[in-house]
Amino acid sequence: MSTLAVRPRWPLALCVEAAAAAGRRLRHLRRAPGRFLGITLNPLVSMLILGYLFQHSITVPGAGSYQEYLFAGAAAQVGLAGIGPSAIAVAGDRDRGLVDRLRSLPIDRGAVLIGHTLADAVVGVLGLAVVTAFGLLIGWRPHGDPLSTVAAFALLALFGYVMSWVGVLLGMTSRNAESISALAPLVTVVLPFLSNAFLSSASLPGWLTPIADWNPVSAVSSACRALWANPSGTATSFAGTHPGVVLAAWLGPLLVVSAGLSLRRYRATG
Amino acid sequence: MELAVEAVGLRKRYRGVEALAGLDLTVGAGRVLGLLGPNGAGKTTTVRVLATLLRPDAGFARVAGHDVVREPDGVRRRIGLAGQYAAVDEVLTGWENLVLVGELLHLGRRGARRRARQLLDRFDLAAAADRPVRTYSGGMRRRLDLASCLVVEPSVLFLDEPTTGLDPVSRLALWAAVEELVAGGVTVLLTTQYLEEADRLADRIAVIAAGRVIAEGAPDELKRKVGLPWLEVAVVDPATVPGALSVLAPVAAEAPVVDRDGARITVRLRDGADDLATAAVALRTAGVEVLDFALRRPTLDDVFVQLVGHTT
Numbered sequence: 031m032s033t034l035a036v037r038p039r040w041p042l043a044l045c046v047e048a049a050a051a052a053g054r055r056l057r058h059l060r061r062a063p064g065r066f067l068g069i070t071l072n073p074l075v076s077m078l079i080l081g082y083l084f085q086h087s088i089t090v091p092g093a094g095s096y097q098e099y100l101f102a103g104a105a106a107q108v109g110l111a112g113i114g115p116s117a118i119a120v121a122g123d124r125d126r127g128l129v130d131r132l133r134s135l136p137i138d139r140g141a142v143l144i145g146h147t148l149a150d151a152v153v154g155v156l157g158l159a160v161v162t163a164f165g166l167l168i169g170w171r172p173h174g175d176p177l178s179t180v181a182a183f184a185l186l187a188l189f190g191y192v193m194s195w196v197g198v199l200l201g202m203t204s205r206n207a208e209s210i211s212a213l214a215p216l217v218t219v220v221l222p223f224l225s226n227a228f229l230s231s232a233s234l235p236g237w238l239t240p241i242a243d244w245n246p247v248s249a250v251s252s253a254c255r256a257l258w259a260n261p262s263g264t265a266t267s268f269a270g271t272h273p274g275v276v277l278a279a280w281l282g283p284l285l286v287v288s289a290g291l292s293l294r295r296y297r298a299t300g
Numbered sequence: 301m302e303l304a305v306e307a308v309g310l311r312k313r314y315r316g317v318e319a320l321a322g323l324d325l326t327v328g329a330g331r332v333l334g335l336l337g338p339n340g341a342g343k344t345t346t347v348r349v350l351a352t353l354l355r356p357d358a359g360f361a362r363v364a365g366h367d368v369v370r371e372p373d374g375v376r377r378r379i380g381l382a383g384q385y386a387a388v389d390e391v392l393t394g395w396e397n398l399v400l401v402g403e404l405l406h407l408g409r410r411g412a413r414r415r416a417r418q419l420l421d422r423f424d425l426a427a428a429a430d431r432p433v434r435t436y437s438g439g440m441r442r443r444l445d446l447a448s449c450l451v452v453e454p455s456v457l458f459l460d461e462p463t464t465g466l467d468p469v470s471r472l473a474l475w476a477a478v479e480e481l482v483a484g485g486v487t488v489l490l491t492t493q494y495l496e497e498a499d500r501l502a503d504r505i506a507v508i509a510a511g512r513v514i515a516e517g518a519p520d521e522l523k524r525k526v527g528l529p530w531l532e533v534a535v536v537d538p539a540t541v542p543g544a545l546s547v548l549a550p551v552a553a554e555a556p557v558v559d560r561d562g563a564r565i566t567v568r569l570r571d572g573a574d575d576l577a578t579a580a581v582a583l584r585t586a587g588v589e590v591l592d593f594a595l596r597r598p599t600l601d602d603v604f605v606q607l608v609g610h611t612t
């Protein structure tokens with residue numbers, strides 16, 4: 031008696047369902063442009079305060095333009111800024127009972143989260159575009175070949191994508207959305223200062239230097255600086271001179287763990 | 301009778317709380333079961349197990365021919381769930397909410413839109429279609445929630461306290477919508493704290509308390525279990541009460557009770573309708589002028605007080 035729509039086979043079904051879920055999240059972000067502003071706000075403020083107001087009191091360790099050094103760090107901040115909104119959205123859906131509706135539908139339960147993170151990726155790329163435009167305005171220029179330039183942006187997008195999954199896991203495991211909105215800005219603001227995003231890690235108190243060198247934010251920033259042939263500070267440690275290794279060591283496991291645990295939790299019947 | 305829902309010995313324990321303590325229930329195909337119980341009785345937990353959202357610790361349940369634990373996909377393809385809190389997206393419009401469900405269910409963009417339009421019309425939401433759900437009233441949200449369950453028409457529908465918190469007009473509208481679905485052949489399991497709601501919508505009622513079904517039957521059956529009907533007589537002149545009491549004594553199962561104003565007498569009858577006629581004739585013969593003379597049947601409220609020990 032029930033009129034069943036035809037559900038295609040697995041990979042196609044997942045794609046259709048994830049696309050629908052992604053469309054929903056994009057609509058949300060369009061209705062609340064504040065969220066979009068939110069992810070670009072911190073990087074813009076960083077560039078404005080450090081790169082413009084304080085530009086004469088900061089010198090790049092080594093040589094070169096501070097604006098060019100700073101930009102990679104600000105761009106990495108876009109990814110960090112995505113964690114909070116992603117987590118809040120996931121926790122909110124759960125608290126409002128929407129997850130129950132979605133979980134009672136005959137769809138791939140992973141589709142909802144995958145769609146969510148894909149939509150976040152789209153927004154992250156838009157955020158990067160805004161931040162890049164501002165960077166160009168205050169004097170950042172890439173000096174590498176076009177392919178390397180694009181590769182650095184792809185790396186930033188990947189970093190943001192992984193952070194979106196971290197946000198999903200955070201949202202699913204948190205008790206309530208309020209605690210996330212209190213903590214998330216801290217991550218966006220503090221983590222870059224415990225890295226080489228804005229200042230050389232060597233200028234931090236000695237015991238913090240290794241932490242900063244192993245901070246994934248340092249690794250993304252350094253990798254982008256290398257690809258853009260921007261000034262890159264004076265790191266000498268293994269971690270400081272091998273950002274690719276540090277990055278792979280972080281992003282791979284982070285993605286596998288956060289996506290794996292989130293999907294498992296979402297699919298499980300409690 | 302073919303069973304659309306069948307649960308045997310369901311158990312679910314949360315730290316320290318036994319939410320379901322061996323719950324059994326059945327719903328025949330095309331029928332409406334009202335799951336009636338106070339707050340914390342286990343109604344939501346039952347619905348969540350049957351809708352594959354929660355895995356029971358023990359027991360077995362089959363919905364629309366599929367085991368809820370082993371074949372959850374088969375169950376999900378045939379059920380609709382309207383949870384205790386309207387599970388609609390507040391930011392999206394009513395129209396977008398329905399199109400989203402249609403797209404998730406592979407109706408395609410055009411199919412999803414066509415279906416959304418039909419449902420908005422049917423649930424009297426067309427005028428509000430393009431407003432964010434945030435601006436909807438409680439009744440509109442509930443109707444949209446119900447509409448979301450019907451994008452692909454289910455064969456079994458779970459409604460968890462569908463009218464809690466609604467104003468009387470919205471409640472009637474929702475009842476009418478549910479009745480229409482039932483007329484179309486959908487099996488419904490609805491939970492409620494309102495006796496009136498179960499009485500109106502359900503073919504059968506299961507009274508649940510502390511995770512167990514403590515009474516089950518057709519509404520009338522349950523009422524009969526609680527006791528025989530009683531007679532209420534209001535007299536015009538309180539001075540005639542003693543006379544009335546003496547002529548009513550022969551039909552009373554226990555001593556008649558006079559209320560505080562001294563003008564209304566309640567008599568538990570021994571034998572229903574026959575006694576009613578006897579009482580009427582006896583009062584007229586004794587010359588007692590009667591203001592009101594009525595047979596009262598126990599309401600589900602009385603059922604509830606009797607079974608659970610308190611009202612909701």
Ligand SMILES: Nc1ncnc2c1ncn2[C@@H]1O[C@H](COP(=O)(O)OP(=O)(O)O)[C@@H](O)[C@H]1O
Nearest residue numbers: 314317319337338339340341342343344345346
């Ligand atoms: N997630 C949960 N964690 C702990 N206890 C729960 C949880 N869900 C329900 N309970 C407990 O289980 C019992 C039954 O709850 P529920 O099924 O929601 O009752 P009802 O819907 O009839 O009000 C209650 O005592 C409730 O406190």
Ligand SMILES: [Mg+2]
Nearest residue numbers: 343344345384
């Ligand atoms: Mg409940």
